[in-house]
Amino acid sequence: MGGKVSEFRTFIESVKTSIKSSVSLRESFILQSFFMLVSNIIFFSFWLIYFSNFHSVKGWTISDMACLYGVVNGAYGLFSVFLGGSRFIARMIFEGDLDSLIVKPKNLLLLIVGSKSVTSGWGDLISSLAFFIFSGYLTLWNFPLILILVATACLTITSFSILMGSLAFWLGDSHVLSKQLFEFLLTFSNYPKSIYVGAVKFFLLTVLPSGFIGFIPIETIKEFSISGLLTILLFTAFYCVLAIKIFHIGLKRYASGNKPGFKV
Amino acid sequence: MSFSNSITVSDLKKEFSVSSPAKSLKGKLIQFFSPKCEILKAVNGISFQIRRGEKVAFIGPNGAGKSTTIKLLTGIFQPTSGKVDIFGLDPFSQRKKVAHKIGTVFGQRSQLWYHLPAYHSFKLLATIYDIDKKQFEERLSHLCHLFQLDRFISRPVKELSLGERMRCELVSSLLHNPEILFLDEPTIGLDIISKAAIREFIQQRAELHDTTIFLTSHDVADIERVCDRMILINNGKIVLDESVKTVKKRYLNCKHMTVKADEPLPWHTHAGMQLMEEKKGVYLFKVDMNLMTPQEAITYISQHYRFTDITIEDPPLEEIIKGIYQS
Amino acid sequence: MIFFSVVHNGNNRKEIIVRSLFFMVILYIFSNLWKITQFSNEADHHLMVWYLAVTELIMLSVPLVQVDIENDIRSGDVVYQLLKPVNYLFLKLADSLGALIFRFLVLAVITVPYCTYLSGFTPPPLLLAGTLLSALIAGIVFVIFHMMIGLTAFKLQDSTPIFWVWQRSGFLFGGMLLPLDYYPWYLKAFCAFLPFSALLYKPANLILHFSYLEYVSVLSGLLFWGAVGAICMNSLYLSMLKSLRVNGG
Numbered sequence: 098m099g100g101k102v103s104e105f106r107t108f109i110e111s112v113k114t115s116i117k118s119s120v121s122l123r124e125s126f127i128l129q130s131f132f133m134l135v136s137n138i139i140f141f142s143f144w145l146i147y148f149s150n151f152h153s154v155k156g157w158t159i160s161d162m163a164c165l166y167g168v169v170n171g172a173y174g175l176f177s178v179f180l181g182g183s184r185f186i187a188r189m190i191f192e193g194d195l196d197s198l199i200v201k202p203k204n205l206l207l208l209i210v211g212s213k214s215v216t217s218g219w220g221d222l223i224s225s226l227a228f229f230i231f232s233g234y235l236t237l238w239n240f241p242l243i244l245i246l247v248a249t250a251c252l253t254i255t256s257f258s259i260l261m262g263s264l265a266f267w268l269g270d271s272h273v274l275s276k277q278l279f280e281f282l283l284t285f286s287n288y289p290k291s292i293y294v295g296a297v298k299f300f301l302l303t304v305l306p307s308g309f310i311g312f313i314p315i316e317t318i319k320e321f322s323i324s325g326l327l328t329i330l331l332f333t334a335f336y337c338v339l340a341i342k343i344f345h346i347g348l349k350r351y352a353s354g355n356k357p358g359f360k361v
Numbered sequence: 362m363s364f365s366n367s368i369t370v371s372d373l374k375k376e377f378s379v380s381s382p383a384k385s386l387k388g389k390l391i392q393f394f395s396p397k398c399e400i401l402k403a404v405n406g407i408s409f410q411i412r413r414g415e416k417v418a419f420i421g422p423n424g425a426g427k428s429t430t431i432k433l434l435t436g437i438f439q440p441t442s443g444k445v446d447i448f449g450l451d452p453f454s455q456r457k458k459v460a461h462k463i464g465t466v467f468g469q470r471s472q473l474w475y476h477l478p479a480y481h482s483f484k485l486l487a488t489i490y491d492i493d494k495k496q497f498e499e500r501l502s503h504l505c506h507l508f509q510l511d512r513f514i515s516r517p518v519k520e521l522s523l524g525e526r527m528r529c530e531l532v533s534s535l536l537h538n539p540e541i542l543f544l545d546e547p548t549i550g551l552d553i554i555s556k557a558a559i560r561e562f563i564q565q566r567a568e569l570h571d572t573t574i575f576l577t578s579h580d581v582a583d584i585e586r587v588c589d590r591m592i593l594i595n596n597g598k599i600v601l602d603e604s605v606k607t608v609k610k611r612y613l614n615c616k617h618m619t620v621k622a623d624e625p626l627p628w629h630t631h632a633g634m635q636l637m638e639e640k641k642g643v644y645l646f647k648v649d650m651n652l653m654t655p656q657e658a659i660t661y662i663s664q665h666y667r668f669t670d671i672t673i674e675d676p677p678l679e680e681i682i683k684g685i686y687q688s
Numbered sequence: 689m690i691f692f693s694v695v696h697n698g699n700n701r702k703e704i705i706v707r708s709l710f711f712m713v714i715l716y717i718f719s720n721l722w723k724i725t726q727f728s729n730e731a732d733h734h735l736m737v738w739y740l741a742v743t744e745l746i747m748l749s750v751p752l753v754q755v756d757i758e759n760d761i762r763s764g765d766v767v768y769q770l771l772k773p774v775n776y777l778f779l780k781l782a783d784s785l786g787a788l789i790f791r792f793l794v795l796a797v798i799t800v801p802y803c804t805y806l807s808g809f810t811p812p813p814l815l816l817a818g819t820l821l822s823a824l825i826a827g828i829v830f831v832i833f834h835m836m837i838g839l840t841a842f843k844l845q846d847s848t849p850i851f852w853v854w855q856r857s858g859f860l861f862g863g864m865l866l867p868l869d870y871y872p873w874y875l876k877a878f879c880a881f882l883p884f885s886a887l888l889y890k891p892a893n894l895i896l897h898f899s900y901l902e903y904v905s906v907l908s909g910l911l912f913w914g915a916v917g918a919i920c921m922n923s924l925y926l927s928m929l930k931s932l933r934v935n936g937g
Contacts (some may be wrong), residue, residue, distance in 0.1 A: 103491055110488040118476045121517070132852055139856045143865050147725075150870050155724050197472045200435050201489050202460035208489075277706045281713060292720040352439040352453070 107203045111211030112179050119214040126216050133220025141166055155291035163232035165315050169286050171225030172250035177218025180255045182210045186262025187272035246314040249333040253309050256340035257282055266347030286311030367541050367573040368411040373443035375404040375429050403429040405597035416567050416574040418584040421594035427577045431545055464534035468546030472533055478515045479529040490537035504532045524555030541573040548580055560586045581678040612681045618646040621670035689782040704794055707748050711795055719806040734809040735896050741799045742892035743864045746823050750830040751787035757838025758847050777925055784831045792824055815898050822891040825910050832917040839924040862888030883913040
C-alpha cells in the first residue's frame with residue numbers, strides 16, 4: 098500500500114514540476130494558450146454559421162455541438178497539461194531518453210506520462226469551459242457527470258497516445274505516423290454521431306476510439322442512462338489496460354535490445 | 362555470495378539480432394516475408410567482480426560493448442545469458458530495489474529539467490527516491506557545499522555552463538546516497554579545469570562514502586586520476602582486467618624523452634633510442650628500458666649534442682592502451 | 689528547375705500518403721454531413737463535396753515554404769544563398785512550385801474518382817478543368833504569400849504566430865468549409881476586403897455557380913492578389929538585403 102501511495106506522490110510531483118517548467122516560459126505560455134483558445138473558437142465558428150443556416154441536423158443543435166467541443170477540448174486539454182509526456186514516447190524511445198527513467202525506482206509509465214506538460218493545453222481547458230457554458234449543459238446537477246466523462250475521454254486519448262508511442266518499439270522512428278494517427282483520432286471525435294454509419298462507426302468505437310471521446314459521452318450527457326455511463330467506464334478501463342500491456346510488451350522488446358534501426 | 366562484492370558478473374552475454382536493410386525493391390519484398398537476421402554478439406561472455414569502494418574504469422574502442430555492458434548492469438537490458446548481481450539482486454528483474462542502490466550519470470543525457478533551476482529537479486528526485494524532507498535538506502546542503510553549487514542552484518539549467526551542469530548532474534545522482542555510481546563519459550566536452558574538478562569530486566565521494574565507481578570514458582586522464590582498476594573490453598570480450606598501477610608497470614617498457622635544441626640535431630641511429638618525431642627544434646625519442654636506463658639516455662644526449670631543455674617521462678596511458686588493443 | 693523540384697518531391701512518399709489520407713478523411717466526414725443537412729437547394733448536397741474538395745486541394749497542396757525561409761534566416765544560411773548567381777526568391781519560388789504542382793496533381797487525381805463516389809455526381813469536364821486550373825493559380829498566389837510570411841522572420845525572429853493567424857483567417861474568412869454565401873451579410877462584406885475569399889471561396893465556388901463572367905472575375909481577383917503579394921514580398925526582400933549589406937550577417 099505504501100508503494101502505491103509513494104508512486105502516486107511521485108506522479109503528482111512529476112506533473113507539478115512539468116507544469117512549473119512549461120509556465121516558466123512566461124511569454125510562450127501566454128501566447129500558446131491564447132492561440133489555442135482562439136483556434137478552437139475559430140473552428141467552432143463553422144458550426145455557428147452552419148446552425149444559423151440549418152438550425153438542426155438529425156436532432157443535434159448548436160448546444161449539442163458546443164457540448165461536444167467542451168468534452169473533446171476539455172479531454173485534450175487535461176491530456177496535454179497533466180499527461181502530456183505520453184505524446185513524446187516515440188521520440189524518447191528513439192533518442193534513448195527512456196534509459197534515465199528506467200533506472201529510477203518508480204513505475205516507468207507514470208514517470209513518462211508526467212514528464213512533460215504541453216502549454217497549449219491550458220488554452221484547450223479554458224475554451225472547454227467556455228463551450229460548456231455556451232452550450233447550457235453545464236448545471237450543478239450535470240457537473241459531476243461532465244467531469245467524469247471528460248476524465249474518461251482524457252484517459253482514452255492518453256491510452257491511444259501510449260499505444261501510438263509504443264509503435265516505436267517495433268517501427269523505430271514512427272513519430273510522424275503516430276502524430277498523424279493521433280490527429281485523425283481527434284478529427285473524427287469532433288463531429289456528431291449521425292455522420293458516421295456502419296463499418297466506419299464500428300471502427301470509431303474500436304480501433305480508433307474517437308467515438309468514446311466525442312459522440313458517446315455527448316449522448317450520455319443529453320440523455321443520461323446508467324448503461325451508457327457503464328459502457329463508457331468499462332471501455333475506458335479496458336482501453337487503458339490494453340495500452341499499458343502493449344507498452345510493456347514493447348518495453349520487453351527494448352530490453353532485449355532488438356530496436357529496429359538503432360545503434361548498439 | 363560475498364557481501365564485500367558490489368557487482369558480480371558471470372559469463373554475461375548479450376546478443377542482438379540485426380537485420381541489414383535491403384536496398385532494392387525485390388530485396389525489400391523478400392525481407393518482408395522472410396527477414397534475414399544476423400546475430401551481433403555485443404557482449405560475448407564477460408565475467409568480473411567489483412568490490413565495494415573500488416573505482417573501476419571500463420574502457421574500450423567504439424563498438425566494443427561498453428554501453429551495452431552498462432545497460433546490462435543498470436537493468437536497462439536483459440542479458441541473453443549469464444548473470445548480473447548487484448549486492449545480491451538482479452538489476453533487470455528487481456529493477457526498483459536496485460535503483461535505490463545505484464546512481465547514474467550518462468554524459469550525453471541530462472536528468473535535469475532544462476527550463477527550471479536545478480533545485481526543482483533535486484526536489485523531484487527526492488520524491489522519486491522516497492527521501493524525506495529533513496534528510497533531503499541536509500544532504501542537499503552538504504552536496505551543494507561540496508560541489509560549490511550555491512552560486513547557481515537557483516538559476517535555470519539552460520543558463521549554466523557545461524561544467525556547472527555536470528556538477529548538478531552529479532549531485533542528482535548522489536542525493537539518494539547510492540552505493541554504486543555508474544558514470545558514462547562524465548567529462549565529455551568539458552574544459553580542463555572542469556574536468557579536474559569533476560574528477561576530484563568523484564574521488565572524494567568514493568573515499569568518503571565507500572561508493573563503488575564504475576566509469577566509462579575516452580579520456581585517459583579520467584582513468585589515471587580517478588580509478589585504481591582498469592577493465593578493457595574489445596569485441597565483446599574482456600581483454601585486460603588489472604590495476605592501473607600494474608598496467609603501467611607491466612606494459613611500460615619504454616620512456617618518452619623530449620629534447621629541445623636551438624641548432625639541428627644530426628641524429629644517428631642508436632639501439633636503445635628511437636627518434637619518433639621532430640618538429641621545430643623539439644625532438645621526441647622513445648627510449649627502450651630493456652636496453653638502457655633513463656640516466657644512460659640523458660648522459661648520451663648530453664655527451665653528443667647541445668640542447669636547451671630535456672624531459673624524460675612515462676608514455677601516456679593512451680599509448681599503452683592502444684598497444685594493448687593492437688596486440 | 690521546377691521540374692527537378694517536382695521529381696524531388698516525388699521521393700518523399702510518406703508525406704504525400706499522409707496528406708492524401710487526411711484529404712480523404714475530411715471529404716468523407718463532410719460528405720456525410722452534407723447528406724443529412726437540409727439544403728434549400730437539393731442539388732447542393734452533391735456539389736458541396738466538390739466545393740470542399742477544391743478548397744482543401746488548395747490548402748493541402750501549398751508547401752510550408754515559410755518554414756524553410758525562416759530556417760534559412762535563423763541559421764544564417766540565407767547569406768550564403770544570396771551569394772548564388774540566381775535570385776534567392778526565384779530559387780525558393782521554383783522549389784515551392786515544384787512541390788505545389790506535385791501535390792496538386794496527386795490530390796487532383798484522387799479528387800475526381802473519390803468525389804464522384806462520395807457525391808454520386810461528376811461536374812462537366814470543362815467546368816472541372818477550369819476550376820482546377822484556377823485552384824492551381826490560387827495555390828501559386830498562396831505560395832507567394834507564404835514566402836512573404838517567411839521573410840517577416842527577418843524582422844520578427846519567429847514567423848510562426850503570423851502564419852498561424854494567416855492560416856486560421858483563411859479557414860474562417862476564406863469560406864473553406866462553407867461558401868461565404870451562408871455567412872451573415874456583415875461577415876461576408878468584411879471578407880471581401882481580405883485575400884482569402886479570392887484565394888479559396890471564389891475558385892471553389894465555380895463548382896457551384898459557373899459562368900464565363902464569373903471565371904474572368906476569379907482569375908482577375910487571383911491576379912490582383914498575386915500582384916499585391918509579389919510586391920509586398922519583393923519589398924520585404926529588398927529591405928532585408930539592404931539590412932544585410934549595411935549590418936552584415
